[in-house]
Amino acid sequence: MFELFKIGFLTISFLDIVDIAIVTIIIYKLYNTLKGTIAAQIFIGLMLVLVLSFVSQAANFKALSWLLKLITDIWVIAFLILFQPEIRRLLVIVARNPLVKIFMRAEAPEVAKIVTDAAFELSQHQHGALIILIKSSGIRGFTETGEILNAKLSKDLLRNIFYPRSPLHDGAVVVKNNIIEAARVTLPLSSSTSVNGEVLGMRHRAGLGISEQADVISVIVSEETGGISVAEDGILTKGLSKEALRNRISQSFRSPAVKGWRGLIEQYLTQK
Numbered sequence: 001m002f003e004l005f006k007i008g009f010l011t012i013s014f015l016d017i018v019d020i021a022i023v024t025i026i027i028y029k030l031y032n033t034l035k036g037t038i039a040a041q042i043f044i045g046l047m048l049v050l051v052l053s054f055v056s057q058a059a060n061f062k063a064l065s066w067l068l069k070l071i072t073d074i075w076v077i078a079f080l081i082l083f084q085p086e087i088r089r090l091l092v093i094v095a096r097n098p099l100v101k102i103f104m105r106a107e108a109p110e111v112a113k114i115v116t117d118a119a120f121e122l123s124q125h126q127h128g129a130l131i132i133l134i135k136s137s138g139i140r141g142f143t144e145t146g147e148i149l150n151a152k153l154s155k156d157l158l159r160n161i162f163y164p165r166s167p168l169h170d171g172a173v174v175v176k177n178n179i180i181e182a183a184r185v186t187l188p189l190s191s192s193t194s195v196n197g198e199v200l201g202m203r204h205r206a207g208l209g210i211s212e213q214a215d216v217i218s219v220i221v222s223e224e225t226g227g228i229s230v231a232e233d234g235i236l237t238k239g240l241s242k243e244a245l246r247n248r249i250s251q252s253f254r255s256p257a258v259k260g261w262r263g264l265i266e267q268y269l270t271q272k
Contacts, residue, residue: 119221
C-alpha cells in the first residue's frame, strides 16, 4: 500500500517512511533527554545491540539472534531498574507538553495572591518556607512522607505552619487545587550545590530537586536573608519582587490556550 520504491527484496511504502521517522524522532528525543548522564552511554549500547539483533534476524543467524535477544531482554529490564530517575524525568517532560496541559485543570486564580502574600510576610520576619505548587502531575510518593492536612489554602495557615516554633515548619508544604495536601514533607535534594557561584542551602536544594523530577513550581523563602526564590523545570530564579512572584505563579498555571488568547487580546489593546 502506497509503495514508493524497492531496495533489493525490501519494499518501501509511505507508511514505512512515516514509521521510521517517528522512531527516529523518539530515539533522538530520548538521547537528548539522557545526554550527559551514565544512562546515555548505556542507551547507545542498547541501540547497537538492537541493530545487531535486527541484522542477525534478517540474515537468519539463528544462534546469534537467540543470544542477542536474550541480552536485549535482560538489558531492557536492567535499564528500567537502574535508571528510574531518567525515565521519570522523561515522563515529566511528556506531561509538561502544551498539548497535554490543555486537558489539565488550571490552578485557582487566588492561589497566586495567597501564596505571594504569605511568602512576603514570612520574608519580612525571615521565617524560612518551602511551598510546592503542583501544576499537572502529583507527587503523592513525597506527599505521604509528611503530615496529611487536606486543608483549604489560606495566608494565615501558611504563616502558622512556617512559624519557627510550629511542629510543622520543617520540610515543605504541598499545595494542589487550592488545598494544602500536606506539611513537613521531605523532598529529594538537587545534585546542584551552587547556582552562579552561590552555595545553596538545603531548602533551596529541596525546592530545586523536586522541580527537576515533577511538574511543580517551588516557592522558597530564605531563613538567612529573607530573599524569595522560585524553582521551576530545574531552574532556580532568586530575588523576586512581590509583583514578579505573583505574575510568575499566575503564568505557570495558565493553560497554553489561555496564554494564546491573552496575548492576542493584549496585542489588540496595545494597537488600540
